[in-house]
Amino acid sequence: MRNAEFSEMSYLTRSPISLDALLAEVSSPACGGTCLFLGTVRDGPDEQGVTAIEYSAYEEMVQVEFGRLLADAGARWPEARIAVRHRLGTIPVGEASIAIAAAAPHRAQAFEACRYVIEEVKRRVPVWKKELRVDGTEVWVDPHGRPTSSPPVPLSASQRGGTHD
Amino acid sequence: MRVRFFARYAELVGRSEAAVSLSLPATVGDVVRRVREDFPGARALPERPLAAVNLKQVRLDARVQDGDEVALLPPIAGG
Numbered sequence: 001m002r003n004a005e006f007s008e009m010s011y012l013t014r015s016p017i018s019l020d021a022l023l024a025e026v027s028s029p030a031c032g033g034t035c036l037f038l039g040t041v042r043d044g045p046d047e048q049g050v051t052a053i054e055y056s057a058y059e060e061m062v063q064v065e066f067g068r069l070l071a072d073a074g075a076r077w078p079e080a081r082i083a084v085r086h087r088l089g090t091i092p093v094g095e096a097s098i099a100i101a102a103a104a105p106h107r108a109q110a111f112e113a114c115r116y117v118i119e120e121v122k123r124r125v126p127v128w129k130k131e132l133r134v135d136g137t138e139v140w141v142d143p144h145g146r147p148t149s150s151p152p153v154p155l156s157a158s159q160r161g162g163t164h165d
Numbered sequence: 166m167r168v169r170f171f172a173r174y175a176e177l178v179g180r181s182e183a184a185v186s187l188s189l190p191a192t193v194g195d196v197v198r199r200v201r202e203d204f205p206g207a208r209a210l211p212e213r214p215l216a217a218v219n220l221k222q223v224r225l226d227a228r229v230q231d232g233d234e235v236a237l238l239p240p241i242a243g244g
Binding site: 056057060061064086097098118122123125128129140141143 | 169171172173217220221222236238239240241242243244
């Protein structure tokens with residue numbers, strides 16, 4: 001995995017996401033409503049002691065796919081201003097793995113555009129996550145947060161791994 | 166052509182990329198079959214994985230050319 005920080009225009013970062021910077025990117029006097037969505041690493045009742053999630057990506061494709069996705073969103077909501085960052089690397093519980101800011105003249109467009117972007121990210125942006133657990137095990141999880149690889153300790157079928165939904 | 170593996174697939178195959186030669190015309194599905202034959206760990210890959218050619222998701226019947234970058238993608242789990 002690459003250690004260098006991404007370029008200034010990247011949709012990816014290895015540092016905590018700056019929400020102020022993201023909001024500044026979409027700020028406009030013509031926009032009366034701004035939605036900010038954060039996806040954060042979760043360790044809830046369905047998880048088994050998740051301490052962090054390690055995010056990896058097909059980085060070149062992520063950049064291209066985010067460009068396509070934002071162009072699609074721009075076609076649907078031409079007046080909306082949208083900015084997005086996905087964080088990679090090891091992200092502790094409670095910190096954001098993704099942040100999406102959508103500003104629009106009216107709130108309905110801002111909510112809709114923000115929702116569209118997160119749903120499309122989950123469908124088409126090539127990012128993967130491996131849960132790091134308190135017992136030292138590491139588990140790749142699928143889009144629904146379920147383990148896709150067998151950890152050293154047995155899991156019951158009903159147990160789910162987790163990040164935000 | 167260059168084939169890249171990511172996340173769990175890279176762990177299964179034991180490498181993050183490989184060079185694959187195929188007689189053309191060939192499809193992404195042919196690339197997957199060749200990879201599964203050539204690399205022992207790759208037999209654990211699904212027969213019909215998600216795939217991309219030159220940074221765009223494609224179906225397994227998509228044609229590949231010399232110089233293409235083919236990527237085999239585990240189920241996407243971002244956000």
